[in-house]
Amino acid sequence: MDIQFTEEQELLRSSVQRLLRDRYDFDARRRIVASEDGFSRKHWAEFAELGLLAAPFSEAVGGLGGGPLSTMIIMQEFGRHLVVEPFVETVVVAGGLLEQAGSDAQRQAFIADIIAGSKLWALAWSEKGSRFDLATVTTTARRDGDGYVLTGEKTAVMAAPWADYLIVSARTSGHRHDRGGVSLFVIDRHAANLDLQSFRTIDGRRAAEINLRGVRGELLGKEGDGVAALEACRNRAIGALCAEAVGAIGELNDATLDYSKTRKQFGVTIGSFQVLQHRMVDMFIAHQEALSLMQHLSLSLADDDAGISRLASGAKSKIGYAGKVVADQAVQLHGGMGMTDELNVGHYFKRISSINIQFGDPAYHVLRYAQLDAAA
Amino acid sequence: MELALSPEDAAFRDEVRAFIKDNYPAEMRVPNPETDLSKEQMLLWHRILHKKGWIAPLWPKEYGGPGWSITRRFIFEQETTRAGTMPPLAFSVTMVGPVIYTFGNAAQKAKFLPRILSGEDWWCQGYSEPGSGSDLATVRTKAVRDGDYYIVNGHKTWTTLAQHADWIFCLVRTDPTAKPQSGISFLLIDMKSPGVTVRPIITIDGSHEVNDVFLENVRVPAENLIGEENKGWTYAKFLLGNERTSMAGIGRSTRYIERLKKIVKAEIPEDDPAHLEFIRDIARVELDVLALEATELRVVAQMARGIDPGPAASLFKIRGTEIFQDITELTHRAIGNYGLAIREQPASANHFMPGPDYGHTASEKYLNSRKLSIYGGSNEIQRNIIAKAVLGL
Numbered sequence: 001m002d003i004q005f006t007e008e009q010e011l012l013r014s015s016v017q018r019l020l021r022d023r024y025d026f027d028a029r030r031r032i033v034a035s036e037d038g039f040s041r042k043h044w045a046e047f048a049e050l051g052l053l054a055a056p057f058s059e060a061v062g063g064l065g066g067g068p069l070s071t072m073i074i075m076q077e078f079g080r081h082l083v084v085e086p087f088v089e090t091v092v093v094a095g096g097l098l099e100q101a102g103s104d105a106q107r108q109a110f111i112a113d114i115i116a117g118s119k120l121w122a123l124a125w126s127e128k129g130s131r132f133d134l135a136t137v138t139t140t141a142r143r144d145g146d147g148y149v150l151t152g153e154k155t156a157v158m159a160a161p162w163a164d165y166l167i168v169s170a171r172t173s174g175h176r177h178d179r180g181g182v183s184l185f186v187i188d189r190h191a192a193n194l195d196l197q198s199f200r201t202i203d204g205r206r207a208a209e210i211n212l213r214g215v216r217g218e219l220l221g222k223e224g225d226g227v228a229a230l231e232a233c234r235n236r237a238i239g240a241l242c243a244e245a246v247g248a249i250g251e252l253n254d255a256t257l258d259y260s261k262t263r264k265q266f267g268v269t270i271g272s273f274q275v276l277q278h279r280m281v282d283m284f285i286a287h288q289e290a291l292s293l294m295q296h297l298s299l300s301l302a303d304d305d306a307g308i309s310r311l312a313s314g315a316k317s318k319i320g321y322a323g324k325v326v327a328d329q330a331v332q333l334h335g336g337m338g339m340t341d342e343l344n345v346g347h348y349f350k351r352i353s354s355i356n357i358q359f360g361d362p363a364y365h366v367l368r369y370a371q372l373d374a375a376a
Numbered sequence: 377m378e379l380a381l382s383p384e385d386a387a388f389r390d391e392v393r394a395f396i397k398d399n400y401p402a403e404m405r406v407p408n409p410e411t412d413l414s415k416e417q418m419l420l421w422h423r424i425l426h427k428k429g430w431i432a433p434l435w436p437k438e439y440g441g442p443g444w445s446i447t448r449r450f451i452f453e454q455e456t457t458r459a460g461t462m463p464p465l466a467f468s469v470t471m472v473g474p475v476i477y478t479f480g481n482a483a484q485k486a487k488f489l490p491r492i493l494s495g496e497d498w499w500c501q502g503y504s505e506p507g508s509g510s511d512l513a514t515v516r517t518k519a520v521r522d523g524d525y526y527i528v529n530g531h532k533t534w535t536t537l538a539q540h541a542d543w544i545f546c547l548v549r550t551d552p553t554a555k556p557q558s559g560i561s562f563l564l565i566d567m568k569s570p571g572v573t574v575r576p577i578i579t580i581d582g583s584h585e586v587n588d589v590f591l592e593n594v595r596v597p598a599e600n601l602i603g604e605e606n607k608g609w610t611y612a613k614f615l616l617g618n619e620r621t622s623m624a625g626i627g628r629s630t631r632y633i634e635r636l637k638k639i640v641k642a643e644i645p646e647d648d649p650a651h652l653e654f655i656r657d658i659a660r661v662e663l664d665v666l667a668l669e670a671t672e673l674r675v676v677a678q679m680a681r682g683i684d685p686g687p688a689a690s691l692f693k694i695r696g697t698e699i700f701q702d703i704t705e706l707t708h709r710a711i712g713n714y715g716l717a718i719r720e721q722p723a724s725a726n727h728f729m730p731g732p733d734y735g736h737t738a739s740e741k742y743l744n745s746r747k748l749s750i751y752g753g754s755n756e757i758q759r760n761i762i763a764k765a766v767l768g769l
Contacts, residue, residue: 126713128731129643129645131643131644131648131650131712131713132712132713133648155713155714155730155731156713156714156716156717156730158716197728197730198728199717199727199728199729199730200717200718200720201716201717201718202715202716202717202718202739202743207716207717207730209728209730264507265508265509265510265511265514266510266511273756275756275759276756328746331580331746331750332746332749332750332754335509335510335750335754336504336509336533336534336586336747336750336751338746338750339579339580339746339747339750340577340578340579340580341577341578341579341580341582342577342578346579346580346743347580349580349743349746350580350743353708353715353742353743354716357712357713357715357716358716361709361712363650363653363709364650367649367650367653
């Protein structure tokens with residue numbers, strides 16, 4: 001199994017590479033992160049223009065029909081450049097949920113704006129005490145006329161400060177952990193009765209704590225189907241994050257290898273020390289395995305294979321641990337330089353750390369991998 | 377685990393414990409003392425210890441040390457770290473002080489030692505350079521004799537808290553023709569001298585702890601040379617030995633484990649399978665601490681009997697730093713999604729941080745502690761030392 005890219009996929013890859021090479025070097029990224037907004041609307045518009053925001057969507061909803069493989073191609077390059085713009089949140093996560101669970105009217109109302117780059121989205125699922133469990137939801141949604149009214153608190157919502165709309169999981173029936181009683185809602189991020197407290201994330205992005213004090217929401221999908229929809233959504237998000245991690249791992253390995261061939265101590269390059277050679281071999285192996293699993297996962301997502309949840313958890317865990325090995329050693333082998341804000345290495349370290357929290361850490365997913373096997 | 381103490385030593389331990397309890401400044405109990413305190417706040421405890429005569433446990437009595445036995449020095453170290461007090465500035469008290477009283481002349485001792493003890497002078501360490509990290513003997517900062525002065529040119533880096541420093545002790549090259557180790561001298565430089573520039577280095581946790589120090593035609597009185605010209609390497613190695621003895625960090629690790637246990641209890645319900653995983657991971661790191669502590673106590677007992685510990689310091693440095701990295705990583709993992717957040721620097725209560733207070737410094741500690749296996753002689757270098765000096769490889 002080795003993905004042979006089609007001409008179209010090659011074109012996508014080379015155009016993303018060209019754009020990021022020209023517009024998104026490390027200094028440009030640093031300026032974006034330090035800016036008031038913390039991300040670049042200009043770059044977002046360029047992503048739209050290039051068709052990146054349309055790539056994974058089906059042609060039926062106005063997309064390019066590239067599916068999970070196009071997400072993989074884009075995210076691997078985004079990982080190399082540490083792109084902070086909310087592609088995963090808006091296109092993969094929210095866009096995927098809208099396409100999968102939305103009514104025709106909702107698809108029409110929302111997806112075209114995502115593809116055009118005019119609206120940004122975020123997903124609010126985690127709560128205090130939910131840790132990585134999608135079904136632990138205490139935020140409630142109460143029917144009110146044609147719609148619903150949402151009350152509760154959501155935590156660590158990535159990209160929420162940038163978003164125009166949020167998809168929120170809320171309980172329509174059952175107790176705290178009941179899978180069946182959770183539904184999804186679309187809410188306006190600027191709605192009255194919505195408090196948002198923004199904070200910086202370790203990887204230079206923005207996230208927020210959100211307090212809903214009776215916010216009007218529009219049901220997305222069927223009442224009670226929220227957790228199943230979120231699981232499918234998480235699988236796609238994992239596909240994207242794994243590709244991003246593989247991109248970051250590749251960059252770290254290249255940088256470390258380069259450094260070890262030029263940095264001299266004791267009259268020789270540090271790459272000549274066997275103990276460091278072996279570590280870099282382990283980093284190489286970690287990258288190879290991560291790359292292979294990433295491809296395997298993306299192909300399975302594209303084919304919508306049965307057992308995709310188990311594979312997604314397995315990949316999230318395995319690639320997460322691979323990323324950790326590589327990130328730890330990349331910093332260590334760069335010595336003090338690896339600790340600085342000035343060098344890109346530490347920023348890859350932080351992005352990998354953050355990926356390893358988003359949608360569940362490697363320890364959570366290895367256990368889920370085991371449990372899904374037992375359940376099969 | 378405790379040393380078997382004589383009644384007198386046990387009484388001493390109780391005295392130290394009570395003194396800390398009664399005197400440690402509340403003002404210094406901030407979320408992250410290493411980054412959140414001003415210079416003046418950092419010096420509060422230093423001054424209290426100085427007044428008590430306890431500021432320099434390592435120093436002989438004639439220079440202002442308390443004249444403690446090895447056992448008492450260890451007890452003091454244990455009690456202060458267990459209580460989470462901020463240790464006095466190591467560069468002053470633990471590093472340059474002993475070099476000055478061991479290798480300095482009478483005038484240098486009289487000039488510098490009292491000001492180190494009182495906290496009047498803040499010292500930083502001019503060892504590493506961009507091209508000389510692990511391979512310290514290749515330092516290139518040049519000092520050229522010009523009458524009663526040295527003219528110093530060079531670039532020092534990773535200089536911890538140089539932004540507060542009054543003085544810097546530097547390794548400089550005085551004989552460019554000699555073998556690397558034999559052309560180095562140990563020079564004390566006033567940070568206020570013209571030609572000294574400090575540039576902050578921001579690290580991945582966002583904090584400003586380390587700096588570049590540029591030295592451009594800095595005129596340094598020749599009387600600031602320690603010992604003999606070109607013998608600096610000997611003094612430097614002596615100093616590094618002192619730096620590494622306190623690196624087991626048992627007290628700190630123990631405190632952080634206790635905190636981690638509370639976080640796990642609060643954050644992860646017992647019916648979550650992750651709970652048992654954390655219980656096991658914490659137990660494992662506790663055993664690491666126990667084994668290291670037992671090793672430390674064994675070495676201290678041997679030292680009290682006059683046995684040279686050899687490169688035990690390297691073992692303490694390796695394991696102490698690895699253990700602390702593991703603990704900060706577990707803590708970061710324990711707070712789950714809140715691990716995405718990091719405090720903005722400089723820290724201020726005005727910036728919003730999500731989640732419970734106990735998690736607010738978890739991300740920065742996790743990131744900052746990556747340095748531990750790099751600084752003070754990387755763990756790779758420490759392993760080389762043990763391989764060579766202990767195993768004879």
